[in-house]
Amino acid sequence: MSGLFDAIGPLLFAQDAGGQANTWSTILFFLPLPLLFYFMIYLPQKEQEKKRRTMIEALKKNDRVVTAGGIYGAIVSIDSTTGQVVLRIDDEKGVRMKVDRGSIVRVVESE
Template sequence: MALLTILLQQTGTPQGSPWGSILMMVALVAIFYFFMIRPQTKKQKEIRKFRDSLSVGDKVITAGGIYGKIKEIKGEDVILEIADNVRIRVAKSSIYGTAADSNQQQAQ
């Protein structure tokens, strides 16, 4: 037991410069920022810009998969016509993309 205690005391962590660990932490934060946080904020800005540019007559698809044509925009709500004389009200935030975009993706 005494021999084990002596070996453990001798194999302690070396006392190096604290700047090495600080530099590693800064590098780790920079990697997370440039590879995860920054691309996500860019994508959110693009989505916000798309939703702000919606106009009456656009053909869109909702997050639930409903295709429709915008008939009216009331603040954060959108009235979609999904069939002849069939209209539904959805939140602007649930609009996923334009129907033209989804048709192009299916063709590829």
Template sequence: MIEFLIAAAPQGSGLMGFVPIIGMIAIFWFLLIRPQMKRQKEHQAKVAGLKKGDQVVTAGGLIGKVVKVDENYADIELAQGVRVKAVKATIGDIIPPGGTAAND
């Protein structure tokens, strides 16, 4: 009886077994990886356009005004006379004048 079941099993192409795996990879790519890459590019563009006088929110939640911008760093004034140097990549968002941060 077992020989009958083994003999009756369809002999499909080996490539057909990969179709579901390829489909899952494509779904994973379009639902997770691609949107993350888009957000990363948008963030890099914001950080590249950072200029003196911009109101920013850091990744740590500090809100301040940019007083100086270097290649990799930005000096941020948190309060009058209180300045910190932050890595530009840690700047989470730029607050438009009279507005709130988009990441809230």
């Protein structure tokens, strides 16, 4: 275990272990970080946004959805020019509400 600490210790604690060699080892230590960021953060986020975009594009009348505010409703109509969606919240009282298309978080599977 001391061998591992001897290799990483100067990098972590910024001790001078040899001047120019220390600079290159520090650069090599931080070189993979952009790749790590790209593969662990950017790509999964991009894939998730693509799934969300396809879900929003596939919305149709009578889909049961949940908004970002936690409101459950069924789609009555979709206006693609303005991006507004009319939701039916309560059937008995005839309550309807307009929301932005982007505020729909998920489609609820009907039982």
